[in-house]
Amino acid sequence: MTPHKNDKSSRTTGRPTLNEVARLAGVSPITASRALRGVSSVATELVEKVQKAAQELNYVVNSAARALASAQSQSVVVLVPSLSNLLFIETLEAIHQVLRPKGFEVLIGNYHYSRDEEENLLRNYMTYQPRGLLLTGFDRTESARRMIEANNIPCVYMMDLDPGAGLNCVGFSQLNAGETAAQHLISRGRKHLAYVGAQLDQRTLLRGEGFRRALQEAGLYNPDLELLTPRPSSVGLGGELFLQLMQSQPQVDAIFFGNDDLAQGALLEAMRCGIKVPEQVAVLGFNDLPSSEHMVPRLSSISTPREAIGRRAAEQMLTLLAGNSVAEPVVDMGFELRVREST
Amino acid sequence: MTPHKNDKSSRTTGRPTLNEVARLAGVSPITASRALRGVSSVATELVEKVQKAAQELNYVVNSAARALASAQSQSVVVLVPSLSNLLFIETLEAIHQVLRPKGFEVLIGNYHYSRDEEENLLRNYMTYQPRGLLLTGFDRTESARRMIEANNIPCVYMMDLDPGAGLNCVGFSQLNAGETAAQHLISRGRKHLAYVGAQLDQRTLLRGEGFRRALQEAGLYNPDLELLTPRPSSVGLGGELFLQLMQSQPQVDAIFFGNDDLAQGALLEAMRCGIKVPEQVAVLGFNDLPSSEHMVPRLSSISTPREAIGRRAAEQMLTLLAGNSVAEPVVDMGFELRVREST
DNA sequence: TTGTATGCGTTATCAT
């Protein structure tokens, strides 16, 4: 009828807007908006009309417009140091399962164990005005720390426990885990215990620290039996490091690996070399990846509740987003020693 | 000076806006906008002023406002069937590495091998007006298909090759891969060849199909030697299926597994049972995961170029986003048989 | 090279 009213500049996407839905339904745009959002005060009759119109036009909201108008996004940013580690995938999945049903969008960032990359991701994701932040550990740049504070955005820290206080965190004591590893190996009568770690993120270091402390207490600590490398953790690397260690320190009779993939590599390499596990050397892993219990021999490991951590952290986020403060800001999810055949 | 001009309704986030940056820099908002975006026609002197002002105020753009005003987001949606499979992680990483430097945001969706979930993700992500879509394979709901078409949004399909034509796709022939597997095993003199697959997505099925065809041509096909299950692929499952197959069909002398984790599980279980690989039974995997070459015996596998696929698909997306059509719409990245010790 | 006017699609506010 009035084609000139439909003049759209070339910038528009051509997708139907709320206005068009409203017109088709014979209501005002705001009523259409309310109807579609399920806001209470709309006559059921109108709701139906609007829904029909929306369906007919194949209408989908424009998130950008919605976010701008409401000054609120529905996104929660999750930053993890790696995706090649199944560990964090499980955590991410759990977070999704909690947040998605509540209407939140999960934005995933992988910073490859780089503090600078994490800072960049953070800066970038801030432009989306996320509602909340789920971060891994406490080791980050000063800038990153300031950004988080300055934006005053709800934040939950995962995987480790806050040594200070006041931060919402869900995890377990990496230090204790290292101690537990040492105690187990010592209880097996081992005397020459080694720690092998890769990646060298703060949590790996912390586990090594706990391990060392326990050895020192037992009078068994030997600095030559610590093998650390910044290279990314992998099965292949585990085999390499195992060989290197056994050749340079043949007296070693127990090894705690900072990650299961390293331990798995060691098991395979041991088999190739004819080194008996656990007779000659006990092998203990960390994280208890799904495949570990199927190794030959079955790998003893410290099982970490990464799925539960994700779930719980997401739930904390939910209460923070609801404007409440969490009752228990630091929650220790613990870990579990799984003794199998390799120790 | 004029505090009433700063009256903000309670909806605002309180974050500095382009207006405030412009005021501080003593220029108009649009000049500030241009300066920050690096648009050519701004005096370098002003650019500096604006940047200083922005830094001082800790300004970050509001992505929602930008997207709304420009009627364009900078996001590209990538949908994968799984994250627990290292395979897709590597593809995602490659995509990131191509797209991020060009200023694109990568939105990751995991649909857990569920067509319905993929459709939901698609519907949801459409509200973000993404610039492009990177999808996995061709097997999706009719609704999903229509959404993609209706929105007329650049789309690149990964992992498989379009049996029809006209779609931009980067992958390799899953069918050929299955055939190659069979031919290799046959060339080793094996007579009783089995196919074991899990997950049963279209590509797994396609590989089985290719395998079967090759066996039929060689007159070696035996339907009892196909073991398929919809359960998710894992090392543990591989061991189970291996045992089951060897017990019910002891004559089997070669097995092609649809996934390396299954094959790895088989290798471990074989060792436990004292079944000699490859003497009694040859084991061939698929995908060549990083750990496969470290197995005992080292796993023969078909190596798939998932990283290259991601990179290439992202590059195609880039040219599509630039408004050009790609010279080579269907690109076959091939695959490579890696013969090691297990066959 | 810079600025003015205007609009993006939606929702908050306040009336009715």
Place this chain on the structure above:
DNA sequence: ATGATAACGCATACAA
């Protein structure tokens, strides 16, 4: 219960 008006923060179009 519904609607008119304005605003969210930024970028496009066009003018100067």
